[in-house]
Amino acid sequence: MAFVLRRDAGLYGYERALRRAGFSLIAGADEAGRGACAGPLVAASVILGSTPAAQVTGLRDSKLLSPAQRERCYDKIMVKAVAWSVVLIEPDECDRLGMHVANIQALRRAVCRLDATADFVLTDGFGVDGLGVPSLAVWKGDAVAGCVAAASVVAKVTRDRIMTAAHERWPDYRFDIHKGYCTPLHQQHLDRHGPCEIHRFRFENVRRAAAAVGRRQPA
Secondary structure (H helix, E strand, O other), rough: OOOOOOOOOOOOOOHHHHHOOOOEEEEEEEOOOOOOEOEEEEEEEEEEOOOOHHOOOOOOHHHOHHHHHHHHHHHHHHHHOEEEEEEEEEEHHHHHHHHHHHHHHHHHHHHHHOOOOOEEEEEOOOOOOOOOOOEEEEEEEEEEEHHHHHHHHHHHHHHHHHHHHHHHOOOOOHHHHOOOOOOHHHHHHHHHHHOOOEEEEOOOOHHHHHHHHOOOOOO
């Protein structure tokens, strides 16, 4: 399928072009936490409405928004979206599947769990098979397609809330600050205490920290 997209089409250009091609409900899908060594992988899918009133003011790639801006966009998406869904892949399943397979499965599950059936799906970066409808992987989709940006925000806000809550259970790791990503602060506490239940042993730094404190990798 071919469609024309102007360079200056803006954040909602993909959706407009796809609607001109005959697709009505266009879902975006994105994930948060792929590169983290602790916590779940979170995928989200969002279908936005077709009218200007359904657009989300201030929406863009979640990585370019402050936490407060993401929360505001999240609240607007919850009100304006035609449908949305969130899927969690827990750390042990990430270890079992490997991060790439876990990522694809999470995106697929998120799309399949939407309350409304999409006519077309835009995914961020990676192509996803088995969706049952046409789809397109968009490079940096969270920066150039509104529905993907919305999914990015929903996934990121959901995961940040999970990791902030994880800090209450495992305060030694300061998950409220780094959200499980491989930062120097996280590594400092990981080396000191060894991994906890939500660390991913697929990551070499986690295995190394576990070995240093004499902790065995889960079977």
